[in-house]
Amino acid sequence: MSKKALTMDVNSDEMKKSGSRFQVARVDSKDEDARESNDIETNESISKHSSRKKSPDHKKSANLPNIDTTTPVSTSNDGRVDFSICPESPCATFSLSGDSMRSRGSIEYTKTNCVMNTIEALPCVDHYRNIFSATGGNLKVRPTLAELHEELDDDEIRCIRKEGGGNYEGSALDILNQGEKVITANPVRFGWIQGVLIRCILNIFGVMLFIRLPWVVGEAGIIQAVLIVLLSSVVTTITAISMTAICTNGEVKGGGAYYMISRSLGPEFGGAIGIIFSVANAVAVAMYVVGFAESVRNILVDQDCVMTDETNDMRIIGSITITVLLGIAIVGMDWEARAQVVLLVILTLAILNFVVGLCIPPSAKQMSRGFLGPKAAFEDNLFSDYEDGYNFFKVFAVYFPAATGILAGANISGDLKDASKSIPKGTFLAIFITTIVYLLIAVFSGMFVLRYANGIVLESATATNVTDIVNNSTGQFLASLLSTSTVANTNKDSILVNTSYLVKPTAPTLEKVFTLEEYSYSREFVSNCSLIPEGCKYGLIPSKQVVEMAAAWGPLILAGIFSATLSSALASLMSAPKVFQALCKDKIFPFLGYFGVGYGANDNPRRAFILCFVIGFAFQLMADLDRIAPLISNFFLMSYALINFSCFDASIANSPGWRPSFRFYSKWLSLGGALLCVGVMFIIEWYTALITFGCVAAMFLYVHHRKPDVNWGSSTQAHVYRSLLQSALKLVRIGTHVKNFRPQVLVLSGEPEARPTLVDFCTHITKKMGLMVCGNVIIGKQGDNLRKILSDAPYQYFFRRHIRSFYSVATASTFQLGAQALMQNVGIGKFRPNLLILGFKSNWQVDNPENVQQYLEVIHDAFDLRLGVGILRVKEGFGLDIETNLSMFHQDPEEDQSDDETPQGSPSEVAGNQDESTAAKQQSNGQSVEVEESSRTHDHDDELGRGEGPDPLINPLLLAKLNTQVLKTMNIFRNKEKGTIDVWWLFDDGGLTLLLPYILTTKPYWRNCRLRVFAAGTRRGDLGYEQRQLATLLAKFRIDCKDMTVLPEINKKPSEESVRLFNSYLANWKLDPHKGETKTKFPWKTTDDELELLKEKTQRQIRLRELLLERSKDAALIVMTLPMPRKSTCPAGLYMCWIDTLTRDMPPILLVRGNQESVLTFYS
Missing domain, CATH: 1.20.1740.10 (Amino acid/polyamine transporter I)
Incomplete structure (x- = not known):
């Protein structure tokens, strides 16, 4: 392979100066490059010297694999490599001649080095530096995992980088694609x-x-x-x-x-x-x-x-x-x-x-x-x-x-x-x-210095000179200084002063005529503020010029x-x-x-x-x-x-x-x-301290509410992890109790932003109450879907839509295996799902029957794992996954935009923030919609109707051509509902069918809805007694419900019209022995014996549909007990007919079945 390296010149004039959020200081790489070039010159001189002075064993060394003889390498007597004369460059890199991969960077990774040629890079400070901190263009970059691990050529490497696949550390190309520039001017730096x-x-x-x-x-x-x-x-x-x-x-x-x-x-x-x-x-x-x-x-x-x-x-x-x-x-x-x-x-x-x-x-x-x-x-x-x-x-x-x-x-x-x-x-x-x-x-x-001083300056003069004393610059203190008790002679030519104010080394104790310059100032005299009418103006406290004085x-x-x-x-x-x-x-x-x-x-x-x-x-x-x-x-x-x-x-x-x-x-x-x-x-x-704390608290709450998009590795983040880890470990040691039951939902949503309705509904159940995980099963190999697996787009979608959920992806050869992997492995300890929610497979009549069989097998697997199961159906669909509205948007995969090139936002976010009139305006303006075709995702829980077709993702900026109905569907559970939530608690599953609608009524979107409970009556027909029993049970559960109905006619035979309609659903799912069909080859089809065995159960589902149309067709939401499919008894086709019969043309309806363990209790 040629040793030319994939090089990339980072133009220092094309990058911006780093922002303050980056925690690595700028370093001018020119000094390192200069040192590196000096090292190369030194190595070349050593190499020339070595070529003139060859080792006698050089012929033997010629058989060593791929060691560049121009690189100075010394060996000790025991044959070990001596690195002492290797270049002193801070970033030594190698290039292996047998590799089909070449790395990137501003220097060539194929440059010869001390030991061998390889694209592996030795530890270097540049590899840990944020690229925004560089002030020069020669920042060295570590080879990515894909470059080391994958067998790709240069063009494919460039393609990977352009698409943004993987999290490439310090990719200079990524920075250039973002239009960043580095300022080469040398700023002032201080020691x-x-x-x-x-x-x-x-x-x-x-x-x-x-x-x-x-x-x-x-x-x-x-x-x-x-x-x-x-x-x-x-x-x-x-x-x-x-x-x-x-x-x-x-x-x-x-x-x-x-x-x-x-x-x-x-x-x-x-x-x-x-x-x-x-x-x-x-x-x-x-x-x-x-x-x-x-x-x-x-x-x-x-x-x-x-x-x-x-x-x-x-x-x-x-x-x-x-x-x-x-x-x-x-x-x-x-x-x-x-x-x-x-x-x-x-x-x-x-x-x-x-x-x-x-x-x-x-x-x-x-x-x-x-x-x-x-x-x-x-x-x-x-x-x-x-x-x-x-x-x-x-x-x-x-x-x-x-x-x-x-x-x-x-x-x-x-x-x-x-x-x-x-x-x-x-x-x-x-x-x-x-x-x-x-x-x-x-x-x-x-x-x-004294605390207080009067500032009286006794000038050098005789005491007999009264005029000088009175007229001195500080004076006017004579009236206070003299008193009748201290004056011995009132002759103005001679003044007798009490010597307690003035002290002389040999001070007499008697009053006498004195000369002022013979005396020094006493503490008592200087600090006597009463000698000055305006008080003391000097000293430590009154004066601010003590140091100057x-x-x-x-x-x-x-x-x-x-x-x-x-x-x-x-x-x-x-x-x-x-x-x-x-x-x-x-x-x-x-x-x-x-x-x-x-x-x-x-x-x-x-x-x-x-x-x-x-x-x-x-x-x-x-x-x-x-x-x-x-x-x-x-x-x-x-x-x-x-x-x-x-x-x-x-x-x-x-x-x-x-x-x-x-x-x-x-x-x-x-x-x-x-x-x-x-x-x-x-x-x-x-x-003042309270005001300061109040200001800090107000700004803290503002920033906390705003949730800025920054990631600084703060100790607060460390505490979140530490607290979660400790709580999860502690939770394992705590026994389960029915009073602490919380719905923890695994929703098979596929791409979350493609099914906003399903995700929004599950959010109403779990928000601020339980765990929610959106699971996505991707049919195919892991290596072919790395971009989807490693993408953080779902979490960005959750953040924008204020959805508190996790996201998990499983790749498998079939939908059932992928769902099994999710149900078995999602969660840690007791922090794991206890309820599986799927979207109804509305395309079951036209889809591959094997997919329908797998849909039923997933339900069986969930019950095997002791999970509850819920199936949600919304007649309008789950949002962007409606083929009839998207068929015009498909385009060639080669025209797909990379993640980096896709504008921010999501289809559901845009739709959630605009009303129908806005959408109509945009549609009238002729805005177009581009669709990015993703790798094939199994249509396991939605209303796709596309079979094995691609799963389109919509460019959020160009949603205008989606009709108003789709926009309404995408946000059907984001508007406050009014009306009733009808609970058809037909069979006791542990209380989950009753608990979930109660939880919904505590959420803002459903708070204006009232509960209505319907229960099946017994054959004895004592409706009054049964109704009282039901009211007593609900009261014990502390569930406020004033509208309770016991249905005695649930076991009546359905009308002939309803039966004919059901049979039309089942027509293509009956086993026809005359065509050579066998149960082994077509396990999803129903035999006559199975129909006869499940005749009563089938009639019950048909009758329930009639009752639903009679009593709940105007409800805001219906929650009903999910029919239980018995293994090896109820085939997939018949079971899907049951579900379709119960849910077709109904308001939003959730069929749910608990795991037969109590989730409600009336004990304190």
Whole structure:
């Protein structure tokens, strides 16, 4: 065979950038290709060298089978192959010269390799990568099972791929057929320092560091302030541990907390928290901008340059600031990252400036504002002294946003080079650094600065200079300072002051004339707020400029404040749109898709930036940092709680896919972290916590109700499987009880969307109550029907029609064998069918008699397996399987469309959503209908009338030519019924004939129907007694039925006309010995002896038809006891005549027979 390989060039300009739902990060394959080409060149050089230096045993090796001598292979002395000089390509592949199969991909699988030629592929990272994550065109693809297993040539392989047969992993052709494109532009990618560490540090060192941390110490004291910082760090550390476990359980895409929660807990929680987290980040922008505006406002106040008033000045400054930040963010990630580095440098210098300032002796101005040194303030500030309205958790709520920056790196996970490694490394280091800095600043602030300071500056002058004291910049305190008890001499040239305010190293205890510069400030003097009419304006609590006041150079602290606030605002402004974009791309909330559009190489969501800007702009107009902070705390605590719960939930799900490379986590620690976050939320503000929970619950219910079409392998899915498995095993050990009987139906529906009426009826019985399995018997070989067997189209149909059912397929040489396989094998344990329902075989008169015989044998087999049996007949048919309406739609099989090319939807779905007028309009417009001819499916339970003809499937977009009657038939059981459900409970089968109609009356479609029960009377004729007995029995069963009738005339002889009609049905099914027919050759035909033996039973069926026409011809539904066919006694032809006689031209009728075991009880 030629070694040319089936190749496929993936044009990198023809694929889209991957959406956020794919869990594998993009990898530029150019580096791998370059390395691969270098390896090939190296191998060629080694090969040339090897050809010049041949082994003396090369003649012997010539007999080895099909080893390419150009490939460098070394062998050890014992003859084993040495791989040490093999190419270092990450994806080595082989090509076997004897194979008739060649694989696909952007490289040739026939490329020579170390050992032998084969199309088998060695393990390679590309094989496990989602194709949407590729940024280059040379993504390697694993050979499919069909390519390895089937004996096909290249043309057939292409045909299989085009038809979509099988679930080919990573098929690049499939992607190209979908029109996907890959963007080759190189986006900006960050490492762990610039992408995570710097970003987290800047976001954590936000507005609280310089503006609110001293206030926290003033309110809570040093001890409780340290506890607040540590509690916040505990929450963030536990969350970071959980986040790291999630991040290292596979490669992470963009979306941050939303991505992690949605992929762990599913779209319901993910969608809810995505909205909450995005809004929280947008509001955080406002908080940091307000912090910046407050600092600028303070400068303006100090300089007496207020524009309007203090509050409106903050709004003006904030509006200008957030607009400038928006411009920086829209410019792109690269500029934003550069700005972050500059801001970090300024912030670091500002912190060092504060520490240096603590080592410098304070000036008079600093001392007047409370900066007295470690010994002066430590004791006073050690314990709490809360103002009215504040407590530990109120102060914690104001501080906690300072710790929320831990997700700054995770929020741009899609822009990191290696998110799984960068996020944990950068986040943990950022938490450690910022916690240490917060603790140091908190402790130092409490040690050096008083809670309250009057700001009185005693200028360097003699006390006799009263004018200087009175007129000093801080003064006007003389009236409070002097009192008659402290004045020894009222001469204005000399003032005697009580020295309790002023302390000198050798301070006298007596009043004396003093020089002010000889004395230092005492704690009592500085903290005496009564010396100032307006009270103390300085100190830890009143002043928001404590850090600036204590620093070595105040302007640098201002620069640090600007750096901290602007960097955090910028980080939040970048994070919120990225998270929101990931949410939009997942289409969980379709109406938000407009904001997810990306621009440029980095896919920047400019529309989301604008939305974030609008939210931030609105909240910054509040101009009150202390009101914004608690709201953000609740949102972030909710996010952290769900991240922790995600880790815990994934751990207890015991899914094999949960194997994070980060081992230092505990599911119980994560659970504790989640409970801690929720508890703190309610302690801070219980009503805000309730509102947050209400928002999450509302969005959860919306997404849950909408059921987005996503599959992320969440722990919720793992729990569903785990719960089902445990319940199924537990159910096996539970004994059966009549009170717990539930109908579990196996309906032989064939293709479900071809028989919507039959499927809909069975759904009414089992929905929210029991098991339903749609079985399809395909006549033929398994290999010829793989496409039908592996198709998930039935489940898509179930989803669209809101049908809760399973689907099972069996291939067999006959319908009976296939049905046997389904009845024997469908289900697990006690979670298996106990009732078989078939459609009536209305074409039994013209079909192959062997098929009719098999139809009866299936009923016998069901009774042998102790199943109940039901036969449903609807005179209009079961939907699309009516040949008279479909004969014009057949086409050549070669023109069939593949599954991928068929538009979404189904014939029954379309019909279910349009009324007759719509159908008529479409028909008048001349729309055509195309039919796809499937592999031959046995017409075992329907009204096909096609014999062995094909089973057509209708293109849903072109249904208009189906007449109105077919559309009505397809949806006959999807409209609410009115009238009666007539129950003909002729014989006691265990109560199934009575239970099924009762179940139907509990369903919305049949709720308006009332039950009427008919029972056969005895020969004694005491109708009153029998009717009372029947009423008593129904009352004991708690079945509400007020219309009960006992039929005494059931055993009367039928009319001659009815008998003649029955005989006309049976005419072709009588055995004719004169024609040489024998019972052995024609077992489905009836002999005269059998007719005589079953004469009474036959007359009963004819008589029952007369009674049905008399009493139930207008019923909405008839449920009747199915005649029991005795083995080797009742032939197929006679039995089908019975069934046809009972059901022909009747309303929808279900003939049902239980397995003679009780399904009803009147015991509690």
